[in-house]
Structure formats: structure tokens, C-alpha cells
Amino acid sequence: MKQNELVSIIVPVYNAEQYLEHCFQSIADQTYTNLDVVVVDDGSTDRSAELCDEWAKRDPRFHVTHQSNQGVGAARNKGLVCAEGKYIAWVDSDDWIESDWIEQLYARIERYHADMVSISRGFRKHPEQDVLLKYKAIIKNDNEFARELWSTFTRREIFRGLIFQNFQIGEDACFLTQARAECNKVVLCYQKGYHYRVNDNSLVHSFQLQSMYSWVDSLEYREEIVRKEHPEYVKYMHWTLAIDAATIIRFCRGHHQEKGVPELEWRVRKIIARHIFRIRYSMLTSKAIHDTLAALKCLLLG
Template sequence: MPQNTVSVIIPVYNVEAFIEECIESVLKQTHPDIELLLINDGSTDRSGEICDRFAKEDNRIRVIHQPNSGPSAARNNGLQAATGEYIQFIDADDTIHPEMIERFMASIGSHSLLISGYCSVLKQNGEIYHSIQNQLPLIGEFSKQEFLANFTDLYPHFFIHYVWNKFYRTSFIKEAGLQFNPRVDWGEDLLFNLEVIERCSSIRLVEGGLYNYTHSNTESITSQFREDFFDNMQMMQNMTRDFLKRNGCYHGYIKDNFERYYTSRVMLVFWNLFHPKSTLMEIEKKQQITRIVQDDQVKESLAYFYDAEEDKRLVGNMIHQQMIDQLYDFFAVKSQVRMQQESKEEKWI
């Protein structure tokens, strides 16, 4: 491989409706020195065939077929196979701007990690309905400590969480032996990035949102329910809190910002219990509510419920007083109102 080659790693699983557009956005890059690693994770639709067809047409593409093992295992296989000097991850239902890799290459310098903004694209029936540029609040080169001083200006807006708005130096990743945890199926990106950041001496934040994170209205409140939401959320936030403590920056402004974000995630856990696709009976929801209000970390962060909007202050008070039935009634009513509102909005799309 020539110098300055970028290994683009895309896990592929049952995305036949999206994968062609994703691949084409990579092949159209103005920086030509790429290898595209398509990791077919046991797809049962035509995704694997589409990948193989593209590989026959362009020698920069390699397809790796594996039994279905999840995105972490797919990315790990991609890391192992990567021969480029740099690594970029892309999700198979997203696309990238034609100049994304070229602009990253112009910014990497001696850094091991680049972070950029991104564009949230809402599609309906394959057409772009709405797009939002999520721009970084600050740009430039930062030492690790300077970066950590601004960590919670980035974290609540999901600039830290994902791997697809980042650019990694391959030697840095491989020499540190960094991999994705295959036992984690939600939040594995964040855990990987925290390990990367912890080992970096400097990080560059790059202007622009050249990654198109694509989603549809099927990702509204009416579509997803996660029975393990509380446990997974606690794992992710505890790992981040420990990361901040370990790096000596869990205090003052950073601590306050993080805990405000944490209590917002607790609010989402309550919302999740009342999701329209929830499989939980009333008694099970109340058991989950009891778990939440009796959790030591929730109680320790209780003060941050009061430094917020009215609904959050009210929920904080009910948590403090262990008002299980009242919390149940509050979110049951609120979720019905919220669903009705979303239903009205969707009719206008």
C-alpha cells in the first residue's frame, strides 16, 4: 500500500437498501489512496452479494465474510486486516462528503486522533426530508489536558460517543492493542474512544460536518424499546465518570456538566419504560422504577435534577421521596401526550 493510504472499515449487516450509496460515497473520495474493507457480518439479505460485486469492479475493495458476530467483532476484523496508515469507520447506512478523507488528511499532522462535526440527515422514503449541521463548539489543536478541560462541552452533543466522526492513526491503535468489546452491543464506540483519548498526547478538532449520519422517522419515540436501557446507560456513564476521575478532571464545571447530562439520561430511562413497544406490564414497570429511584448513583446525582426545567425538577422530587406510583402516572400520561404529538407531526411529512 502507498504511504498515506486510509483504511475505511464498514461493518455490513442486512443493509441492502443502503450499502450501495454508502460504498459509492467512499469510492468518490477526492483522496484516492484508500482501501475499503467491507466486513459482511453474516447478512441474510443481498448485502454480501452487493459487496462482492463492488469488489470485482474496484481493486481498492476487500470483502471479509464472517458469521454474524455483531459490529464490534466486525470492526475488530477490519482493524486486524487494515494496512493503511490511517483508519476511518463508517456505518453502512450512512454516507460521507467527497472531500471528507482529503480534509482529514490535510489536518492529521502528528496527531493520533481527529474529531469532526457531522450532519444529521432525516430521510423519508429514500429522500432527504431535513438535515442539521452539528458543528463542534471549538476548533484547533489541543493537548490531552486542554481537550479534557472542554470534554463536557463536546460529550452531551455526541461528538465523543461515535467512531464515524473520527480519524485514527493505525499504528497508534495497533501498538496500544485497542479493540472494540464484543460483549457490549450498545455504547461500544464510546468505550473505544475513551481508551483512545486516554492514550493521546494531543487531539485535533476539525471544522465542518462532512459525515452524513442518516436516520428516518422510524427512530422516533414510536419505534424503539430497550429492556436493558437502564443497565446499559449506567455502564456507559459510569465508565465515563470513572474516566474523568482517573484523568483528574471530575470537578467544578466539568463535573456539573456531566452530571446534568447523566440526569437527562435517567429521564430517558423513564421514558423508555413507557415506550409504545414496551413489553413490560404495569407491575414490571413499577419494579424498574423502584430500581432506578433506589440506585445509589441516581440518588448521589439527585441535586442535578433540581437545576433544570420544571418536569425534571418534579421528577427529582418524586425520586427523592420514593414516589413510585406518582412517577408511573407522570410518565404514563406524558408518554401518551408525546405519542399523540409525534403522530400529528408525522402526518405532515
């Protein structure tokens, strides 16, 4: 395969010393070698900063920037400023990728002359088949896209003018909703090769009230930004907003008596109620309909 185009891989790092060697080695071992690895150390207090600098000495494709701790959103924004590649990929510092991950995504974006390649959630009847979505079909199929930033491979120009907001949870979905609205062509594909490490102490796998409130803030921001900037797409967002809100309700189970939780659940149920009765069920697969009914149960029963 020709490797004419530089690909930037942005890796935000914060206190990930036990995972960095595996993560960085998997990037260094990519079969697509024309890489610009943008590592942003977000004020780590362990040995992460030292390990990042060591890798910059070992591999000239690794470029490290250090900043005071400002959060993963700020680290990603810094990464976008520093990135020089035609295309942008993302890897979290505690995860790792198969050796052909970048090659496979690069091949697709070049083959279809697309703005973005996005991993499918697998709801379609034949999820293993690539689907090229154009214009309105991109937002119309929003429920098909994975929510995480690592699931995308994008032309850098698409991100011009976009910034990550400072949410503890949900900032990926907010950013990608805005980014996809700027795309003319998106390839929806089913590609294995990214290994997401489950950390039971992470914000998305443990109940922390402040994080839950931040998650609700991100949903309301996502709803507001679509209404303001892309009102024609609102009718296609009802499903994803209702389902994501129902996920928060499920996290609250077992914590109903804790201070602040009833108020949180009330805000979340208002989001579900605004959207669940406006969903176009003819657009949904059987799996998506099942998830919708589960969200309705969260609204009615908690």
C-alpha cells in the same frame, strides 16, 4: 494535496442491501484516493454479502471479510485487525459521505500533527473554529465531543490494545472514551459531510427493553473503566454520564407500566444522582447547562 498516507475506512455490514450501493459509491468517489476500505460482513442474511463481494471486484481498494453474525462490535474489532492504514475512519453501511469528507479530516490531522480529529457537538461559542486540545484538556472537554464513532479520524496506533464491548447501544462512547484517554493531541472541529440515515426501527430510535438495559450496562462500564484506568479524569465525566443517563429516562416515557421498566429507571436514576450534583457548572456552556437542568428534571420527576 499530497496523499502519502494510507487511510483505512472500516465499514461493518449487516443486512444493509438497500443502502450499500449509495454508501460504497460515496466512499469510492472520495477526493482522497489512497484508501483501504475494510468491509466486514457480519453474517448478513440478505444480498449484502454478495454486494460486498461485487464491490471488491469493481474496486481493488475494497477488501471484504465475512464472518458469522456476532454483532457490530465484533465486526469493528475484525475491521481493526484487518486495517492497514496509518489512519482509521469509520462509516456505517446505511450512511454516506460527501466526496471531500476524508480529505478534510486528513488535512486537519496532518496540519496539527494530532492523534485524532473529532467532530464537535457545537456547544462552543465559535464551533466553526478548529481547537487543538492537549493532554488533560482532551478529557476536560469531553462534553464537546460527538459520541458516534463515525465522527472521528484517528491514528491507528491509538487503538492498539482496545476492543469494542458487546453492547447494543453505547459501545461507541465507551470505546472513544478509552481512545481519547490515549491521545496527546485531539483536534475538535465542526465539519459537515457525513450523512447519518435515521432508521425508525434501529435500536437507538425505538424502545426495546433489552437494548435499554444494554445501554445502562454501557454507561456503568464507561464509568467503571474511567475510575479504574484514568481516575484523574472522573471529575470531567460527570456531565456526560448524567446527560446520557437522562436520555434513557426519556426513552422510557410512556412505558412505565411495562415489566422491567421500573427496575431499569431505578438503575438509571442512581447513575444520574451519582454525577449530576458533582458537575462543575463553571465549565459548561449555556446549552450544556440547559441539558443539565433537563437531566435534573428526569431525576426528580421522570
